[in-house]
Amino acid sequence: MTTTYNDKQIQIIESAETLFAEKGFNGTSVRDIAEKANVNLAMISYYFGSKDKLLEALFSYRGEYLKITLENMMGDGTMSSMDKMNTVIDHYIDKVMKQQCFSRIMMREQVLNHTGFTAKLIFEMKKRNQELISRLIHDGQRKGEFRKNIDIPLMMATLIGTANTIVATQHYYREINNLQTLSDEDFQKHMKKKLSQHLKKLFKAILTHEE
Amino acid sequence: MTTTYNDKQIQIIESAETLFAEKGFNGTSVRDIAEKANVNLAMISYYFGSKDKLLEALFSYRGEYLKITLENMMGDGTMSSMDKMNTVIDHYIDKVMKQQCFSRIMMREQVLNHTGFTAKLIFEMKKRNQELISRLIHDGQRKGEFRKNIDIPLMMATLIGTANTIVATQHYYREINNLQTLSDEDFQKHMKKKLSQHLKKLFKAILTHEE
DNA sequence: CACAAAGTTAAACAAATGTTTGATTTAAAC
DNA sequence: GTTTAAATCAAACATTTGTTTAACTTTGTG
Numbered sequence: 001m002t003t004t005y006n007d008k009q010i011q012i013i014e015s016a017e018t019l020f021a022e023k024g025f026n027g028t029s030v031r032d033i034a035e036k037a038n039v040n041l042a043m044i045s046y047y048f049g050s051k052d053k054l055l056e057a058l059f060s061y062r063g064e065y066l067k068i069t070l071e072n073m074m075g076d077g078t079m080s081s082m083d084k085m086n087t088v089i090d091h092y093i094d095k096v097m098k099q100q101c102f103s104r105i106m107m108r109e110q111v112l113n114h115t116g117f118t119a120k121l122i123f124e125m126k127k128r129n130q131e132l133i134s135r136l137i138h139d140g141q142r143k144g145e146f147r148k149n150i151d152i153p154l155m156m157a158t159l160i161g162t163a164n165t166i167v168a169t170q171h172y173y174r175e176i177n178n179l180q181t182l183s184d185e186d187f188q189k190h191m192k193k194k195l196s197q198h199l200k201k202l203f204k205a206i207l208t209h210e211e
Numbered sequence: 212m213t214t215t216y217n218d219k220q221i222q223i224i225e226s227a228e229t230l231f232a233e234k235g236f237n238g239t240s241v242r243d244i245a246e247k248a249n250v251n252l253a254m255i256s257y258y259f260g261s262k263d264k265l266l267e268a269l270f271s272y273r274g275e276y277l278k279i280t281l282e283n284m285m286g287d288g289t290m291s292s293m294d295k296m297n298t299v300i301d302h303y304i305d306k307v308m309k310q311q312c313f314s315r316i317m318m319r320e321q322v323l324n325h326t327g328f329t330a331k332l333i334f335e336m337k338k339r340n341q342e343l344i345s346r347l348i349h350d351g352q353r354k355g356e357f358r359k360n361i362d363i364p365l366m367m368a369t370l371i372g373t374a375n376t377i378v379a380t381q382h383y384y385r386e387i388n389n390l391q392t393l394s395d396e397d398f399q400k401h402m403k404k405k406l407s408q409h410l411k412k413l414f415k416a417i418l419t420h421e422e
Numbered sequence: 423c424a425c426a427a428a429g430t431t432a433a434a435c436a437a438a439t440g441t442t443t444g445a446t447t448t449a450a451a452c
Numbered sequence: 453g454t455t456t457a458a459a460t461c462a463a464a465c466a467t468t469t470g471t472t473t474a475a476c477t478t479t480g481t482g
Contacts, residue, residue: 008429024323026237030470040431045471104322111315111379112235126383153384154377154409161372166365168322172337173364198365198417205416206409219459241440251461256441 003060009047012037013061016054021101024108025055056117062102063121065095068129074136081140085207088133089159089199096163097192107164130156137207146207155206159199166195214271220258223248224272227265232312235319236266267328273313274332276306279340285347292351296418299344300370300410307374308403318375341367348418357418366417370410377406 015037019028030051034041048054096103113119140146226248230239241262245252259265307314324330351357
């Protein structure tokens, strides 16, 4: 299933990613992409077939990245369920922060298109991630660490929604907190740390506090 | 500042709203809008000048709606700060749920365009809402109801991000919770209630729980 | 070298796009 | 009823769009 792409294809995909994140899929022309990638216009059709297929290629290229890949941690008997959950949170934040362009595209795509290839991919990714978290939570409940009656989809929405909203509106966050003096790198670090603290606190409240 | 629109203009604006929410701004042609609104193509330029200006008109038309308009509640001495905060939460959820199309458009627009008319409007709206909530929180802190060191922008991101993510992916939420049998109306009610409980719980945790 | 496949190109293509035109109809005011 | 402005319309406009063509260069292989 995993397709491999050559250098030129990756150049095109990553140029497209930047532009899609910046101006949206429909707001970006294949000529824009060709120019940014320094390739001839026809190369995009030649390699990917169409603009739509290029988006699909981008999702295949990045898709693996946004999956929570912590299966090996799951069985670890030495970690508490809460520690595991905190690891999942940091893992997710890490991915969103490292792939901000793709996160924006995903955020936009999932609001649109409930059919089609990308919707299907997003849906499966969501489902997969949710199953992992469900297992984690049920383990925690069995051990008495977590309380009962946890609405997992809502919890996921808070994780995904908060992280993506912050990433999407970080210029605003930066201004409101007077962090313009920070270097880009330092600001990213700051934001990541704050986001991590915030979400862990929220999750602790959902998972352990009684009414 | 507040422009009034005649029936035909509103017809166009609301048709555009539906289509923009469904297919995005760039994914919608003015011909699509004209057809949906049952008006001649040229009427859109005639009334609004351009497609971009039509989007601006939509924001002017709906913009007022998404502002949190609870200034009169603020001074109410009989309500606790937590009660006020819960009212703000329900107020926001109510607006997002009632204006799902516009919420989707805003969500998409704020990821894109950090310049331009709509970005400016969103920015001002954000700032205004944040000031209101800041006041509320500082009142609560002064009264000893809320703890210190609350990251308000992060809190706002959780409110906005969670609510909008749920609205944007409600088909998924519905499927995952086996709520397909519910009527649309009942499902909206269900989702609203759950969302309200969830966010109130989160906010209570952020605002009152000590480390 | 010869040959075939893959890569690359400028040009052309048809369709769709946002916008404008100019003629015609409707409505209101005098 | 005449005049004037607003509203409506089909058609045309110039760009931009995604995609294809057909000629070419490059690359690798026997």
